[in-house]
Amino acid sequence: MNFILKAATVIDPLSPFHNQTVDIFIKNGVIAAIDSLIDASNDVEEIKLDTLHVSQGWFDSSVSFGEPGYEERETIANGLEVAAKSGFTSVALNPNNLPITDTSSSVGFLKGKANDHAVTLYPIGALTSKSEGVDLAELYDMKQSGAIGFGDYKRPIKNPNLLKIALLYAQNFNGLILSFPQDYQIAGKGIVNEEEQSTLLGLKGIPALAEELQISRDIFLLEYTGGRLHIPTISTSKSVDLIREAKAKGLSISCSVSVHHLLLTDTELDNYDANHKVLPPLRTQRDVNSLLKGIEDGTIDMITSDHQPIDIEHKKVEFDHATYGTIGMESAFSILNNFIVTEKVITMFTKGKSIFGVENIPIAIGNKADLTLFTPRGDSTFTQNDILSTSKNSAFLGKATKGKVYGIIGNGKIILK
DSSP states (O other): OOEEEEEEEEEOTTSTTTTOEEEEEEETTEEEEEESOOOOOTTOEEEOOTTOEEEEOEEEEEEOOOTTTOTTTOOHHHHHHHHHHTTEEEEEEOSOSSSOSOSHHHHHHHHHHTTTOSSEEEEOBOSBGGGOSSSBOOHHHHHHHTOOOBOOTTOOOOOHHHHHHHHHHHGGGTOEEEOOOOOHHHHTTOOEESSHHHHHHTOOEEOHHHHHHHHHHHHHHHHHHOSEEEEOSOOSHHHHHHHHHHHHTTOOEEEEEEHHHHHOOGGGGGGOOGGGOOSSOOOOHHHHHHHHHHHHHTSSOEEEOOBOOOOGGGTSSOGGGSOOOBBOHHHHHHHHTTTSOHHHHHHHHHTTHHHHTOOOOOSOTTSBOOEEEEEEEEEEEOOGGGOOSSSOOBTTTTOEEEEEEEEEEETTEEEEO
């Protein structure tokens, strides 16, 4: 399919056309021409969208679907459509399906289900067999089959020696190890942030200390072993400080923050809405301010939606018994764009590619077209009608938004809303 994007403003610091409004001719999945005005021939479709902006395709480093095992929450096919219409040309899929993604064949299954789609799916393999935290899974074999990292989703590595061995072993093939930041024993039976709000609501708390102790331990191990360590979805002020200090030492450590931890606080829990029950829990405004500072100074490497569809049977129950998680891909850009300048949002959606081994493809003539199409303009409110996922558990319902995603171009295909 050949087409021309008309009057597209390029947002890509790596492109010679950064901040210019141009026409982009895409032929057979490759950028064939970029100019101020390109006339279309008879067999070329023109795509004209209001205040169109184009950037490198966005990458989401923490996405859950459901298939295999939990198809009622989200299938891979629908999840990839949601990703495309949310602006993501590549996603890292968490190993929280059933069976757990802990073998090369399970990685191959996921890759096969995503074949021939505009969005590229990159599986994250479980760090331990069945994510039980006892024995290392088939890390090297999974790497050979296409896994881009290894971690037990939302499950802390209780045994420090296991993490030590993983960090040492993965250096043989430049593997990326993910360690969820929570000390299981300190967290105990807590379900929300341990602060004034948890006391007022009568809910058991998870102290910030549970996250910070685990990160401190992991940094000590990384300093001892070397290797590459990624801390997903940090949520506290002290966590930002710890990772900033580790980077200053030259350690190969990276981290992400979810959209909901970056913008929401535990005051959202006033009405016991289980859509706000997430892990790590929502923290305080002080924590949010530190996370935003970590975005600005480069301590935090990427923002993720941490998209986790949960079916209604596991959300519309008593708060204590509700399953953790919120969907987030559909709202990620427009919510962030209301608080952070557009170019910074795009940076945080693309910067993580290099850490996970996903190719950055600048917007330039001769390069493959891997593009996100969006507009930063237009105020609205996020409603049920904006949800594309099978599951509807969004923490951002009723929140103000700015801008919208039009779709993506990837793998020689175009998907528009």
